[in-house]
Amino acid sequence: MSRLRVGLLTNPTAASGTAHRVGRHVAHLLRLAGISVVDVSGPTAHIAHARAVVLRDTLTALVVVGGDGTISLGADVVAGTPVRLGVVPAGSGNDFARALDLPVGAPEESVRRILQAMSRPVVAIDAIEISSALEDGPPSRSLAVGNLSLGFDALVNARANRARRPGSARYTVSVVQELRRFSPIPYWIEVDGGEREEVDASLLTLCNTGVFGGGMRLVPDARVDDGALRLVTLAGLGRADLVRFFPRVYRGTHTDIAGFDVRRVREITVGLRDGRSLRTYADGDPRALLPVTARVLPGAVRILTELRAPAGSACP
Structure with a gap:
């Protein structure tokens, strides 16, 4: 036995x-x-x-x-x-x-x-620990292994979860529908214990795998075993530019677009400057309301698979 x-x-x-x-x-x-x-x-x-x-x-x-x-x-x-x-x-x-x-x-x-x-031999991957940064709210903690959506992608995720279309089609349609009323979001962020920064972004996503939305490769060369996350910001694009941006993400040909930026981070706190209520999403599910703190947990999950190097060896 x-x-x-x-x-x-x-x-x-x-x-x-x-x-x-x-x-x-x-x-x-x-x-x-x-x-x-x-x-x-x-x-x-x-x-x-x-x-x-x-x-x-x-x-x-x-x-x-x-x-x-x-x-x-x-x-x-x-x-x-x-x-x-x-x-x-x-x-x-x-x-x-x-x-x-x-x-x-x-x-x-x-x-x-x-x-x-x-x-x-054991193969270990990183995870994202997400906790609420609200001073007067109930404590919350959750874990993700893919990505943490903090803005437009979170709004799309919420809409896609309500849709009845199958697979990636519901995400694509939700992108188009959400774009009709979207405008850049005013954030404040604190990265790795640094000073507070103000960012107006169309997209703000914290990536471990860099793949979401039924095959969008937001960070094509992201790694899940390097002890770091990737903070993606997209700024300075209007609605028409965003419509053209997302199809390129499926092909991984978007990384040279002006306003697209990727930073290696280990911990970040994110909030909004305009006082609105915005719920974050991670790995397809709703998580805490902004502000939140997220940090990498290096090698936290022992996974039963082999890891293959992504196409392109350079890390942003």
Whole structure:
């Protein structure tokens, strides 16, 4: 009998319920390989998280089946522990899978790679810790492994989550709809303990993978294992320019556009200068209202895959 015990966390609603079916198939494949599988899934993310935490110390690995939000939920469970994270992409966008070159729509191949990685040296990736910076608000903390959206992309994410269109199409349509009434947002930021800066930006995003929106490669050469995040700002573009900007992001040909800037950061606090209420989004899910503080957690998540160098070796 194998001593390996794996937790299985499936999002029952991801990809219109497809992930639930994929999760049953993954459990069957793991058991065929001699792995002891315990299902920690639940009707809500909160319940699934609690179940996984209770059993975490008994697990060799936690395998998550779902989209980016489910992956970040699993990462939050295992971060800072010896438990390794396996990913079977089964969401609508699957941006984390795209960034790490994981097989999408191929659960057998996903399980094969997870089983192979179990016998190989540990691979660790960075994570983003997000906490509320509101002085009079309730404390909050969450984890992300992809990207933290802080402005226009957060507004688009909120609209896309309400849409019924499948896959990346809903994000593309939401970009067009949100552009109709959008204007640059007045931020203040504090980077790595430095002085407060004022920034008027059309886009402000903190990236670990740099891939979001169903395949947009905002930072094509971002790495998830270098102990740093990428702060992306886009300033000085009007609505017509933004309409032309986003199609180029899918191709990764936008990095030479005037006003597009990428900075390596380890910690940042972001707020608004005009007093409006704006909710941040990370890995497809709503997070804290601005202002927030986000910092990199180097090597926080042990993941069951191999990391491949991105196209282009230079880091911005």
